Amino acid sequence: MAKLTKNRKEAEAKVDKSQALNLSDASTLIKDMTNVKFDASVDLAIRLGVDPRKANQMVRGVVTLPHGTGKDVKVLALVTPDKQADAEAAGADYVGLDDYLQKIKGGWTDVDVIITMPSVMGKLGPLGRILGPRGLMPNPKTGTVTMDVAKAVKDVKAGKIDFKVDKTGIIHAAIGKVSFDADKLAENANELIQTINKLKPTASKGTYVKSIFMSSTMSPSVAIDAKSVS
Numbered sequence: 001m002a003k004l005t006k007n008r009k010e011a012e013a014k015v016d017k018s019q020a021l022n023l024s025d026a027s028t029l030i031k032d033m034t035n036v037k038f039d040a041s042v043d044l045a046i047r048l049g050v051d052p053r054k055a056n057q058m059v060r061g062v063v064t065l066p067h068g069t070g071k072d073v074k075v076l077a078l079v080t081p082d083k084q085a086d087a088e089a090a091g092a093d094y095v096g097l098d099d100y101l102q103k104i105k106g107g108w109t110d111v112d113v114i115i116t117m118p119s120v121m122g123k124l125g126p127l128g129r130i131l132g133p134r135g136l137m138p139n140p141k142t143g144t145v146t147m148d149v150a151k152a153v154k155d156v157k158a159g160k161i162d163f164k165v166d167k168t169g170i171i172h173a174a175i176g177k178v179s180f181d182a183d184k185l186a187e188n189a190n191e192l193i194q195t196i197n198k199l200k201p202t203a204s205k206g207t208y209v210k211s212i213f214m215s216s217t218m219s220p221s222v223a224i225d226a227k228s229v230s
Contacts, residue, residue, distance in 0.1 A: 020225040027185035040217035060164040063195040067184040068159030070177030078116040090153035
């Protein structure tokens, strides 16, 4: 068993594991006990009472966090020449088509989000084995396959994220950085949770949101009172 560092022991001592907090108190505590030399990410782990193996209980969606993610998201716009100027003006980091398709075919995936057009999706199909496992395959459901490329780029840059329940029934998502004010972290977290609440499948029975935990990079997790955000 790994030996706990002094900082980790101090952080653990600040968490009352028998108590679930509201978002505001949890955000304040996460900031207080995060002691690293970089701007750590703050994440939510939300366990849902769904069976992701069943199509009618899959939970997937998008949300625009009111205060962004704090991350400089690198966007690749795979678009035809007539849309390239719009994508560049909107802030896409990389813009092109065939040249980038060749780079991806060669193994290049140094981006966070790929945005494209319906007419280009046919060319991306053969690259599914590369893009799929990395979560980079564009999807109309997440707004990354669209004719309004400029809006899609701006939304992603402004803090739009997509989320999907994993095979264990948990949604993991980054909701900011530890440098954010506690109230901004709480507002971002609430926006994500409320969006997930609205996506409750009709086939889901019993308790929908079973547990919520907030943590930062290398910090202990803090339990959130699910009833306080229902």
